[in-house]
Amino acid sequence: MKVLVTGATGFIGRQLTLVLANVGYEVKALCRNTDHPYLIRHPNIEPVLGNILYKQTLARAMEGCEQVYHTAAVAKLWCRNPDDYHETNVIGTRNVLETATKIGVQKLVYTSTCGVWGPTIKHPMTETDPRITGFPIAYERTKYLAELEVQDFVKQGLPAVIVNPSRVYGEGPITDSNTVGKMVSGYLKGSWRFIPGNGEQVANYAFLDDVVAGHIAAMCKGIPGERYILGGHDISFNDFFKTLHDVSGKQLNMIRIPLKLIQFYSQLEWLKTRITGIPPVFLPEFAERLKYDQKYSSNKAVIQLGYNITPFAKGLAKTVNHLRGSKSKENENNESLLNDNLNNHQSAQLCSN
Amino acid sequence: MQQLTAIVTGASEGLGKSFAIELAGRDINLVLVALPGSGLPELASFIRKNFMVTVHHWEIDLTHSESYAEIFTWLKEQRITTHLLINNAGLGNWSWFEDKNIAFYKMQIELNVITPVLLTRLFLAQADASVTSYILNVGSLGGLFLVPKKQVYGATKSFIRYFTKCLQLELYGSNVKLSLLSPGGINTKPELLVMNNTLKGISKATILEPEQVARIAIDGLLKGKKEIIPGVVNRLLVLLNSLLPAYIKDNIIKRRLNTILVS
Numbered sequence: 185m186k187v188l189v190t191g192a193t194g195f196i197g198r199q200l201t202l203v204l205a206n207v208g209y210e211v212k213a214l215c216r217n218t219d220h221p222y223l224i225r226h227p228n229i230e231p232v233l234g235n236i237l238y239k240q241t242l243a244r245a246m247e248g249c250e251q252v253y254h255t256a257a258v259a260k261l262w263c264r265n266p267d268d269y270h271e272t273n274v275i276g277t278r279n280v281l282e283t284a285t286k287i288g289v290q291k292l293v294y295t296s297t298c299g300v301w302g303p304t305i306k307h308p309m310t311e312t313d314p315r316i317t318g319f320p321i322a323y324e325r326t327k328y329l330a331e332l333e334v335q336d337f338v339k340q341g342l343p344a345v346i347v348n349p350s351r352v353y354g355e356g357p358i359t360d361s362n363t364v365g366k367m368v369s370g371y372l373k374g375s376w377r378f379i380p381g382n383g384e385q386v387a388n389y390a391f392l393d394d395v396v397a398g399h400i401a402a403m404c405k406g407i408p409g410e411r412y413i414l415g416g417h418d419i420s421f422n423d424f425f426k427t428l429h430d431v432s433g434k435q436l437n438m439i440r441i442p443l444k445l446i447q448f449y450s451q452l453e454w455l456k457t458r459i460t461g462i463p464p465v466f467l468p469e470f471a472e473r474l475k476y477d478q479k480y481s482s483n484k485a486v487i488q489l490g491y492n493i494t495p496f497a498k499g500l501a502k503t504v505n506h507l508r509g510s511k512s513k514e515n516e517n518n519e520s521l522l523n524d525n526l527n528n529h530q531s532a533q534l535c536s537n
Numbered sequence: 538m539q540q541l542t543a544i545v546t547g548a549s550e551g552l553g554k555s556f557a558i559e560l561a562g563r564d565i566n567l568v569l570v571a572l573p574g575s576g577l578p579e580l581a582s583f584i585r586k587n588f589m590v591t592v593h594h595w596e597i598d599l600t601h602s603e604s605y606a607e608i609f610t611w612l613k614e615q616r617i618t619t620h621l622l623i624n625n626a627g628l629g630n631w632s633w634f635e636d637k638n639i640a641f642y643k644m645q646i647e648l649n650v651i652t653p654v655l656l657t658r659l660f661l662a663q664a665d666a667s668v669t670s671y672i673l674n675v676g677s678l679g680g681l682f683l684v685p686k687k688q689v690y691g692a693t694k695s696f697i698r699y700f701t702k703c704l705q706l707e708l709y710g711s712n713v714k715l716s717l718l719s720p721g722g723i724n725t726k727p728e729l730l731v732m733n734n735t736l737k738g739i740s741k742a743t744i745l746e747p748e749q750v751a752r753i754a755i756d757g758l759l760k761g762k763k764e765i766i767p768g769v770v771n772r773l774l775v776l777l778n779s780l781l782p783a784y785i786k787d788n789i790i791k792r793r794l795n796t797i798l799v800s
Contacts, residue, residue, distance in 0.1 A: 270734070313583045325730055
């Protein structure tokens with residue numbers, strides 16, 4: 185069966201193409217640059233040059249595909265042109281949905297984010313819970329608007345399912361959106377030495393392999409129009425770095441930076457970018473978010489999709505090993521990944537009816 | 538202190554949702570009212586789960602004023618006295634006068650004018666005179682400035698301005714505090730999220746997030762402020778408005794109108 189994956193060089197999309205290719209799907213990997221270093225070479229992966237902003241290229245890429253995974257998005261913390269978020273995440277998604285409708289694909293899985301809920305109060309958020317704040321973060325706002333686009337197309341008859349990964353970490357390249365990867369590799373190098381606030385702020389960390397398997401399960405069993413949180417464990421910054429210390433054996437004296445100071449710094453960064461155009465390291469809307477927890481419950485996906493959550497320490501250990509691995513080791517890692525993924529194959533094959 | 542109860546209209550989305558969460562965070566019990574199918578039961582259950590407050594919810598169309606009696610009769614039967622009324626439900630528009638049909642304007646006037654007046658009347662009738670009661674009427678800076686494409690909306694908000702200011706005089710010295718909330722733009726509905734983020738400079742600085750507005754508004758309400766204008770830039774605009782001669786303001790609006798016509 186032919187499937188299209190958009191965003192095939194992204195953190196999630198890349199791993200997704202690999203797992204699908206290993207299961208035996210003919211994967212068309214949409215990318216803006218077919219020489220991209222993160223694009224996986226595999227006999228079952230056919231790189232397709234295209235851009236979700238150009239419908240002609242999309243139609244060509246989607247031709248003959250029965251399933252579409254739409255993972256492409258601008259997930260960076262900052263763009264020089266702030267309209268890029270809306271262009272790619274909302275209009276790009278609309279283009280994908282329109283093309284899928286025209287071609288008549290059997291099913292589409294849209295990769296959204298837990299960021300559409302954002303901050304939480306006491307209990308982990310579920311799919312039916314409301315968002316409690318506005319949308320100052322452009323990525324979250326445009327992913328929410330894109331979800332509305334998906335819902336519109338579902339009403340018109342397109343069988344599309346939404347998945348909402350939380351903060352994804354795992355064995356993959358350090359892309360712009362792989363914030364956990366940046367944090368872990370910084371820690372291993374000794375350059376990341378701080379914990380925001382008192383370190384009690386909790387976020388939800390999802391292991392890449394789980395998220396990829398969740399995508400495939402959503403394609404098989406997901407109900408069109410439904411959303412599924414694909415998360416992991418709720419972990420505080422303190423526990424995060426304690427676990428990182430345990431699994432890496434590396435101990436750093438971490439400095440706790442008061443939130444007020446981070447806020448002040450973020451405003452300076454904002455000003456710097458306004459004046460000089462140099463990309464900011466951090467922005468006020470992210471400093472504001474550090475006041476809140478971001479806890480999410482994957483119960484719906486566990487029950488309805490058979491979603492599996494890898495223990496955090498296990499996932500983090502794999503991530504650390506991956507980041508420490510040299511180039512030659514990376515190939516081995518890929519080999520072992522192939523074997524790991526054999527487990528996923530069976531379930532995926534079972535439902536790829 | 539006695540536990541307070543607040544009625545919030547239009548509570549399922551936007552600013553109303555932020556009011557509900559803000560009040561719950563201050564341990565105030567809630568009676569939430571919103572249209573059926575707007576996600577109100579989900580919001581109510583979320584608040585019950587995450588805060589230590591009692592939440593009742595009513596899914597009704599507030600343009601049917603017959604249904605108001607039902608709510609207040611029920612409250613009486615349950616021996617619930619409400620202490621706060623947040624008249625938040627409203628219907629906006631951004632369109633030339635001839636682009637909407639008469640049913641729309643009828644609904645807009647009913648919801649923005651008739652509903653808050655009648656609810657205020659019913660709320661005052663049940664208020665406990667021995668403790669302070671609070672009413673927050675959501676107006677708009679649009680009730681103060683002339684804004685093309687907001688002809689009927691702005692007029693309804695001018696009505697709310699007059700109504701609130703006048704009742705403040707009537708109720709002076711009583712145990713009822715009334716506040717008028719006059720916000721600028723708020724990032725609520727999807728189409729506003731898109732539009733507001735295309736704004737630049739001063740226009741952009743007038744836009745606030747709903748949770749900020751809700752926090753400022755409830756602070757002001759409990760302090761007994763007569764008019765609450767969230768945001769420094771918005772307060773500055775109001776000040777400028779009172780200083781500038783009329784012909785300059787007309788000119789600014791006409792120039793704005795030109796850019797609207799072009800875009």
